[in-house]
Amino acid sequence: MDTVFIEGLEVETLIGAYEWERNIRQCLYLDLVMGWDIRPAAAGDALDEALDYAKVIASVEQFAAQADYILVETFAEDLASMLMREFGIPWLRVRVNKPGVHPCVRSLGVEIERGCR
Numbered sequence: 001m002d003t004v005f006i007e008g009l010e011v012e013t014l015i016g017a018y019e020w021e022r023n024i025r026q027c028l029y030l031d032l033v034m035g036w037d038i039r040p041a042a043a044g045d046a047l048d049e050a051l052d053y054a055k056v057i058a059s060v061e062q063f064a065a066q067a068d069y070i071l072v073e074t075f076a077e078d079l080a081s082m083l084m085r086e087f088g089i090p091w092l093r094v095r096v097n098k099p100g101v102h103p104c105v106r107s108l109g110v111e112i113e114r115g116c117r
């Protein structure tokens with residue numbers, strides 16, 4: 001399956017299990033790989049046949065701005081569901097990187113795949 005990807009999308013959101021995290025906004029870095037047949041868009045050189053990554057970014061930013069989760073797991077699940085529903089994406093991989101959590105770790109988080117390839 002063809003894919004459209006977005007790597008290292010930086011968003012700010014309310015997320016975390018600890019008390020000190022409930023009053024701040026933190027940065028997450030998101031990597032998205034989304035299944036999409038790119039042939040119709042390529043054949044007509046037509047944006048309206050493409051999975052418009054500018055629209056995906058806008059939706060993700062809106063989602064993150066309104067989100068309030070304890071776990072990165074829940075953030076990833078709900079983001080994946082929203083994108084599949086809103087854009088008709090049949091399969092995707094969502095990786096949520098939460099930086100600066102541990103002094104010995106550059107980044108940690110979760111990666112999920114949902115839907116059918």
Ligand SMILES: Nc1nc2c(c(=O)[nH]1)N=C([C@H](O)[C@@H](O)CO)CN2
Pocket residue numbers: 015016017018021070071072073098101102
């Ligand atoms: N599997 C997870 N473990 C932890 C999470 C999480 O979201 N998923 N979150 C935390 C804290 O919020 C931590 O990131 C704060 O530094 C701990 N473990």
